[in-house]
Amino acid sequence: MRELIDLNKEELRKSRKDLSHLPEQKETDKNKNLESKDFFGGKVIIITGASSGIGRAMAINFASKGANVVLAARKLDRLNRVGEIIASFGGNALIVPTDVSVHRDCYFLIDKTLEKYGKIDILINNAGISMRASFLDVDIDVLQRVMNTNFWGTVYCTRHALRHLIVSKGSLVSISSICGITPLPGRTGYAASKHALDGFIDTIRVEQIPNKLHVLSVHAGFTSSNIRNRALNRYGNEQRETPRNEEKMMSAEKVANEVAKALTKRKRDITLTRDGKLIVWLYKRLPAVADKILYKEMAKEVNSPI
Numbered sequence: 001m002r003e004l005i006d007l008n009k010e011e012l013r014k015s016r017k018d019l020s021h022l023p024e025q026k027e028t029d030k031n032k033n034l035e036s037k038d039f040f041g042g043k044v045i046i047i048t049g050a051s052s053g054i055g056r057a058m059a060i061n062f063a064s065k066g067a068n069v070v071l072a073a074r075k076l077d078r079l080n081r082v083g084e085i086i087a088s089f090g091g092n093a094l095i096v097p098t099d100v101s102v103h104r105d106c107y108f109l110i111d112k113t114l115e116k117y118g119k120i121d122i123l124i125n126n127a128g129i130s131m132r133a134s135f136l137d138v139d140i141d142v143l144q145r146v147m148n149t150n151f152w153g154t155v156y157c158t159r160h161a162l163r164h165l166i167v168s169k170g171s172l173v174s175i176s177s178i179c180g181i182t183p184l185p186g187r188t189g190y191a192a193s194k195h196a197l198d199g200f201i202d203t204i205r206v207e208q209i210p211n212k213l214h215v216l217s218v219h220a221g222f223t224s225s226n227i228r229n230r231a232l233n234r235y236g237n238e239q240r241e242t243p244r245n246e247e248k249m250m251s252a253e254k255v256a257n258e259v260a261k262a263l264t265k266r267k268r269d270i271t272l273t274r275d276g277k278l279i280v281w282l283y284k285r286l287p288a289v290a291d292k293i294l295y296k297e298m299a300k301e302v303n304s305p306i
């Protein structure tokens, strides 16, 4: 396995050396010439969780700008539907059914991408599931399942893609959440998985300073998608309803646009939604006040478990 994925060390050393001769681009130049289409055209972008919500919106957005998108998720029929939309406007999509919680699937995803395109420019670790239960009575297996997808899925995909991203001077992206920074009552496993994700991604960013790897952490706020319908209840079954008003949330398309902008500007991290920004700001300054607001907000949800 290692043989297939590990780049030849000499190749890696050479590519670092070659790139180190390139002049640093000035920020103003960068912003000028990184017109979206120019930036995305021909780029190879792997998106996990591409069959629904934010992942689907990013896939369509980036493919419409000329990127070769690699769509990964478990359900082939849903992936195919996204692939058909992309094909309808002449875009390019490679579909690789993947369960990111399975290590060999992630290896296969990266391998298939390299086989088809020979490089990886951007890896977007977006696949995710949520949960909703009080920790007092949740089946512990629920927390493990959430962790296996949200945290370990990112670790596995990143592990196999990282060397290739270094060579392409590409971007590593994680779709985290406001609750990667703050608590989220009724979602212990979900908040823990996003905190773990942030620690992992932030540390890779620092480790890769010498290689100038771009690492973007997206702290999404409430976004209209399937995540709450599919969130696991205390027994580990999908709750099949959303306890919040999805219509009042940011759209997945808007999130995709924000990620596209952040990629072109090689931003370090972004925090989305007005409420999301507000609670992060407050939590950093007055955490005990933020705790109470978070409790009240989540306790008033329909059938709140807390």
Ligand SMILES: NC(=O)c1ccc[n+]([C@@H]2O[C@H](COP(=O)([O-])OP(=O)(O)OC[C@H]3O[C@@H](n4cnc5c(N)ncnc54)[C@H](OP(=O)(O)O)[C@@H]3O)[C@@H](O)[C@H]2O)c1
Residues within 6 Å of the ligand: 048, 049, 050, 051, 052, 053, 054, 055, 072, 073, 074, 075, 076, 078, 098, 099, 100, 101, 125, 126, 127, 128, 129, 149, 153, 175, 176, 177, 178, 219, 220, 221, 222, 223, 224, 225, 226, 227, 228, 230, 252
């Ligand atoms: N929506 C929000 O309010 C919100 C807020 C903050 C952060 N986020 C984050 O945004 C990301 C996308 O979520 P979303 O809101 O777009 O939810 P969504 O509509 O439910 O989409 C989730 C995607 O992840 C895939 N997925 C789930 N488990 C997987 C696995 N084991 N392997 C591969 N793919 C898997 C799903 O496809 P399959 O089921 O077919 O595998 C689906 O494509 C998640 O990381 C989520 O935590 C969402």
